Amino acid sequence: MARAAEVSPITASRALRNARGVDPTLAQRVHEAAEQLGYVPDPAARALASQRSSQVIVLVPLLSNTLFVDLLEAVHRTLFPEGYHPLIGVTHYDSAEEELLLRTYLPLRPAGLLVTGFDRSEASGQLIARSGVPCVHLMETSTTPGVPCVGFSQHDAGAAITRHLLDRGRRRIAFCAAQLDPRVMQRAAGYRHCLAQAGLYDPSLELLSPERSSIALGARLFEDMLARAPDVDAIFFCNDDIAQGGLLAASRLGIAVPDRVAVAGFNDLAGSDQMVPPLTTMRTPRSEVGRAGAAMLLGMMRGSQPAPGCVELDYELVVRGST
Amino acid sequence: MARAAEVSPITASRALRNARGVDPTLAQRVHEAAEQLGYVPDPAARALASQRSSQVIVLVPLLSNTLFVDLLEAVHRTLFPEGYHPLIGVTHYDSAEEELLLRTYLPLRPAGLLVTGFDRSEASGQLIARSGVPCVHLMETSTTPGVPCVGFSQHDAGAAITRHLLDRGRRRIAFCAAQLDPRVMQRAAGYRHCLAQAGLYDPSLELLSPERSSIALGARLFEDMLARAPDVDAIFFCNDDIAQGGLLAASRLGIAVPDRVAVAGFNDLAGSDQMVPPLTTMRTPRSEVGRAGAAMLLGMMRGSQPAPGCVELDYELVVRGST
């Protein structure tokens, strides 16, 4: 290949990497030769020599929540054109799985690492830190300075939608949650904070299930909640999927929404706008989190000087018929 | 590391790969030494020397359809414990994107390749063939012998659910579809075939939209279909998400399901059992497709002698309240 372009191998190498310090004429010749020969540099040899691959490990809890699909989509759109290749790992909210994924993929010497939230095992944290691989945390914000992260305040967003229910005149506002991951618990804290300030917090109106979030579970939680506290006049579901399940249960049981019970969700997932009635929810900036997080990582991978801090994004209340 | 175990590097290499022809005593010593040192073989060096990595490229059209998420989950569960690592690529039903992904990832010298269906560009097909990488096709079946694939007959499944509607006494059976990928069109063919045999095929009852499948689109298709042919007494939606949208539209418009119009979906996605009324649908074996496809690939990667052919799996009609 270098022969075809009549340059030394190293010049070809530099030209193909678009490294600086190569005569444009030679670079041109190299690119043409590569094109004609269909030459593609071997990523393995490249990784071995440079101790760095073009892969970026992206760890998400699930793919069954479209939230993370949107996030991944944005990450891909941002990284791929820059020559970095996302390698998706699914943790299932399991720190042991996350650790195994890190042990498996960190030896690939990835160029970067994108992880969800801050909650992980001690061992995982150390694996990341000792690897020296640039890492950005997504979906949450941190108060610790110097930690690269892009997210929004789950706490405040949870409080904001609770306040919306208060503003609608509701007084017996319940909270139904599943999964109970850190971000859900932060929303729960926001809910409590908001109601406590209003003097309306009642622990018996919280229904927390460790089960995997699903539409079917939402239906069950809705029924359980109404059976337990028939006087509830609003329910804040921690995620749109269980909120949709709640709305469907209401429809099945003939319970008027929002007249008898208002229903609010979280994340504005697909289909929420099509429910009957349409679901009030909090639109969270997951695509923007993916984009900005990947962009921050790009900077770090290329050796940005100023240590990037924490980027806090906005969420948006979407008021629809269910409240 | 080899020093620590007091053996030559090559013996260590063989021991760690569990290659045959190593004294169990030495192998033991090597494994212990690796354990103590926290030694992990470098995948890049391994790939460079052996011309083969442990990665398996998996190409799916979308992640927003939980069908493919289930598929990927099963693939991961099958490959990962065997030391192979799925690398997910999303094509968005775009052959140019698929080709780019192949051009990008094939140079990694993956151990195997898992692709969705048979419909791809000439160039993509050649890239795969010339790479020599073992490849299994998923979700469809092929009549061509010798092509490794795991799937089911989309055509017959489409015909079967249409027959169910006939059996329910419906005579004006419509077909609503989105996305219009090859598998959707095969279901359409099954629908036509079934109705034509019954002498009830009416092209004006087909509504095909190239738009991306979604709940919102399903609602729109439902309304359009009823406006166009008020005498429709059943609608077969090509996928559960648009079927769910149809049911929600019916609920919103006060159209009785199934009394006025029966509704059937396809794939049995999350939430279909929670609809009001619950959605009749075709349960497709995507997890089994993932598992069996990955298992077939495992055989090929390890050099199975008998060229694996086509595995055809079963689907299952799930009758619920909507019909």
Add this chain to the structure above:
DNA sequence: TTGTACGCGTTATCAC
């Protein structure tokens, strides 16, 4: 700006 010499960490080959 370009080139030389070397090494990255592992496995293939072939001898012992």
Add this chain to the structure above:
DNA sequence: GTGATAACGCGTACAA
């Protein structure tokens, strides 16, 4: 069953 040697195909470091 085990080991010596070489090579995999690039990039780094330094020299020119």
